[in-house]
Amino acid sequence: MLDIQKIRAEFPILSEKVNGKPLVYFDNGATSQKPQIVIDAEAKYYQEINANIHRGVHTLSQLATDAYEISRVKIQHHINAKFSHEVLFTSGTTHGINLVTNGFASILKPGDEVIVSSLEHHSNIVPWQMLCEKTGATLRVIPMNQDGELIMEAFEALLSEKTKVVTVNHISNALGIINPVKYMIEKAHAVGAAVLIDGAQAVPHLKPDVQDLDCDFYAFSGHKMCGPTGTGILYGKEDWLNKLPPYQGGGEMIKEVTFEKTTYADLPHKFEAGTPNIAGGIVLGTAVDYLNNIGFHNIQKQEEKLLEHATKRLLEIEGLKIYGTGKNKASVVSFNIDGIHPYDIGSIIDKLGIAVRTGHHCAQPIMTFFCIPGTIRASFSFYNTIEEIDVMVEAVKKAKTMLS
Incomplete structure (x- = not known):
């Protein structure tokens, strides 16, 4: 088992605050954070x-x-x-x-x-x-x-x-x-x-x-x-x-x-x-x-837990749809909420310290296939936690209420 708190302490940026809130960094698909040793x-x-x-x-x-x-x-x-x-x-x-x-x-x-x-x-x-x-x-x-x-x-x-x-x-x-x-x-x-x-x-x-x-x-x-x-x-x-x-x-x-x-x-x-x-x-x-040194087996186990938890919690939100539901997946959840533009959700949860990616993710043919302008993408790394996912879910719920 990974000592996630010990690992998180090795990444200086994870202790930062964004807009006065603890940073929840879920844009790892764009770039990962760097440990102090790097x-x-x-x-x-x-x-x-x-x-x-x-x-x-x-x-x-x-x-x-x-x-x-x-x-x-x-x-x-x-x-x-x-x-x-x-x-x-x-x-x-x-x-x-x-x-x-x-x-x-x-x-x-x-x-x-x-x-x-x-x-x-x-x-x-x-x-x-x-x-x-x-x-x-x-x-x-x-x-x-x-x-x-x-x-x-x-x-x-x-x-x-x-x-x-x-x-x-x-x-x-x-x-x-x-x-x-x-x-x-x-x-x-x-x-x-x-x-x-x-x-x-x-x-x-x-x-x-x-x-x-x-x-x-x-x-x-x-x-x-x-x-x-x-x-x-x-x-x-x-x-x-x-x-x-x-x-x-x-x-x-x-x-x-x-x-x-x-x-x-x-x-x-x-x-x-x-x-x-x-x-x-x-x-x-x-x-x-x-x-x-961390071990890719350990990384995969942690990220599987994060993906499973995020998928379950997000699907509790009425009107939320996940794109990319195939059996074999990495720790990425790409989703939208009916009637709300992904950019609007991303902008509101950013005010709450949560970093996700919104848009077409430089993959416009995928968005064209699904007939959508883009998605909200939460991409997880081994240094993320279950608690952070819960924070994001509550923030998405809040954003949905504000925008509905």
Whole structure:
């Protein structure tokens, strides 16, 4: 069992007050809060070893380089990548997805097809649309049902020898639905397609095993898993990363430059042009260590309790509807109350110190499917409590009374 109060004491912001009320932070799907150990690690880098990496012979540069590469290896082991050079540092999930779509611009041709799902965040729709416009490929969409689940029969029907890429999120940011990605990867590979998994919403809740999944690419952000903003990882199988051209040109990603020809560096540096977010990359390793010390089994048990309690309590409110009612869910509840705009509910409960997200959550096709302008999304983390959920429920009831 987790000592939740001890854990909460490790997050300075959780003791803050908002509008004179104790903060209840239920916007973890947007970004997680940071424990003191992560905050201290960021300061420690700048105070003790701040230097550019991979280029200097002086001591600070070597210390910073070692810390950065140790973090890469930590993340390799965390996601069970075969090689550390399959782990690329990025600025976040969006960066990773764009890196891959840029590479496929030299591979796809008219008549080829890319399959995305109707559950995707805009970051895993728009880059593929841009790629299809550039190459003449066609974008196909896996439909969803009223429970917010992807329809597997329709997915299988979309697959053909024309399918070159399948991309899907591991967990929906808007609904919390956990997609059957291992099954989808197997089916996509059967027709020779590459698969990218958007893991942004999954990594706070579980440890992805990229070798077990057998995905070709897996992208995620650090700031959703207790790490710094502006950090992320793109995992790519070695063969695929060698096939794709560099995403950006500049320092670090080169082996030799002349005005006649440039040759590129080996992996992973081929895709890491310029000075990276060194502090962020190092501290992402600290965040990974922190979560592993807590244990993802413990995290999942706590979040399952929160999800079950929140679902039960919210459904006590007359006129409240939850979107995303599939069997397999992460700790996200997305809901509306009949006749009341989600923004109005969110604004009122903010005055009571409760942070939730309202709107389309950068997933407008989902809202279009349900014929709604958006939802109120409460997304929970392991450091949240049952008592906080009860506070939110009472606040929602109050808001409903005020707005009815």
